[in-house]
Amino acid sequence: MSLxxxxxxxxxxxxxxxSRPSASHMQVPSWGEVKPDWRAESLGWFDGEGRLGGVGLVLFRPLPKLKRYLAYLPEGPVIDWFDPELEARWLEPMLAYLKAQGAFSVKMGPPVVVRRWSADAVKAAIADPAARRLRDAEATSYEPRAFDIADRLRRTGWQQTEAAGEDGFAAGQPRYVFQVPFAGRPLEEIHRGLNQQWRRNVKKAEKAGVKVVRGGYDDLPAxxxxxxETAERDRFIPRPLPYFQRMWTVLTAEEPDRMRLYLAHHDGDVLAAATMLTVGTHVWYSYGASTSRKREVQPNNAIQWRMMTDxxxxxxxxxxxxxxxxxxxxSNHLLGLLRFKAGSGGEAVEYLGEWDFSLNRLLHKALDLYMARR
Incomplete structure (x- = not known):
């Protein structure tokens, strides 16, 4: 029976x-307020007895001069992705509802893991001249059901969004991430999992007198x-300061510990800063920033270890x-960032990626052409 x-x-x-162990921070209600250019709505899936079985934060982006919308569920929805009747019970009623709201296209990001590579496997892949991409290297583990979900989505008209450019990042949310499993592990074991360079740098920062402190709203300008500075150095377009101020205000209003800010100080200078997000038992390093000055005191390793400890x-x-x-x-300027994250001793994780469904082929194609020209 469909929901x-x-x-x-x-x-x-x-x-x-x-009520769940976790969900993406982009699927909590307050995330809609972080994105004021979109209209946000909370969706619920109900069974025949009126019980709520799944939720989704959908963001509607209007087409200029038309009351038609792109509907986007970033890293969601939060539903039973492994239900054998996924399409009929969960996705078809969602598409019908969104179409009735004026959506011409739907984009979603199933929070389903496909493959994992251990830190050692990533290190070996980087060293292997035959491996041009992570997917060329043998994964440490697979989720067979994820491949089945991908096949079923394709058969029912969903199209997977291809990665943009050559850096492996998707046009929306990242398909590949790096995670450190914490469940059931004492902190000492996690510390031993750091590679030698990480452990050395954490110790060096401590000896040099780097102090990592928690900040607040008033520290966002710092x-x-x-x-x-990081955006200019690493060649990306920065978000404006009001974005982070709004993010802090709405997320902490929903849950005081939803967003944290950390700053690494040394002799009166702020050398690095980072934001941390928490939903349930999942913690994200969200945005990071650092100066090129005094890199020898290793503020980046110090701030990450403090965040991991907390x-x-x-x-x-x-x-x-x-x-x-x-x-x-x-030659990829992002390879250094992969090496840094792999030094934490965690694992590279591939998700199912983002998927599009066209509810109006003409408008969907027009959107594709517009995005291609940007």
Missing amino acids: RVRAISRDEHLAFIM FYELYA AHELGAAVYDFRGITDTLEE
Whole structure:
């Protein structure tokens, strides 16, 4: 029997999320307020007895001059992805509801893991001249059901969004991330899992007098100054300061510990800063920033280890470094970031990626052409 999809309240949405071990931070109700250019709505899936079985935060982006929308569920929805009747019970009623709301196209990011590579496997892949991408290397583990889900989505008209450019990052949310499993592991074991360079750098920062402290809203301008410098150095377009101020305000209003800010100080200078997000037992390193000055005192390793330590204290099951490149060529400027994250001793993780469904082929094609020209 298919489920019924309808709009639900923020309180219903949040209560369902909090009843689960975790969900993406992009699927909590407050995330819609972080994105003011989109209209956000909370969706619920109900069975015949009126029980709520799944939720989703959908963001609607209007087409100029038309009351038609791109509907986007980033890293969601939060449903039973392994239900044998996934299409009929969960996805078809969602598409019908979104079409009735004026959506011409739907984009979603199933939170389903496909493959994992251990830190050693990543290191070996980087060293292997025959491996141009992470997917060329033998994975440490597979999730066979994920491949089945991908096949079923294709058969029912969903199209997988291809990665943009050569850096392996998708046009929306990253398909490849790096995570450190925490569940059931004492902090000492996690520390032993850091590679030798990481352990040396954490110790060096401590001996040099680097102090990592938690900041607040008033410290966001200091974070942003470093973030803007990082953007110029690493060749990406920075978000404006008001974005982070809005993010702090709405996320911490929903849950005081949803977002944290950390800053690494040394002799009166702020050398590095980072934001951390928490939903249930999943903790994310969200945005990082650093200056090129005084790199020898290793503020980046110091700030990450402090965040990992605090995440462990919070009872995290996983510490998530977010996106990585899957391109392993030395010419790729993002390879250094992959090496840094791999030094944490965790694992590279491939998700199912983002998928599109066209509800109006003409408008969907027009959107594709517009995005291709950007």
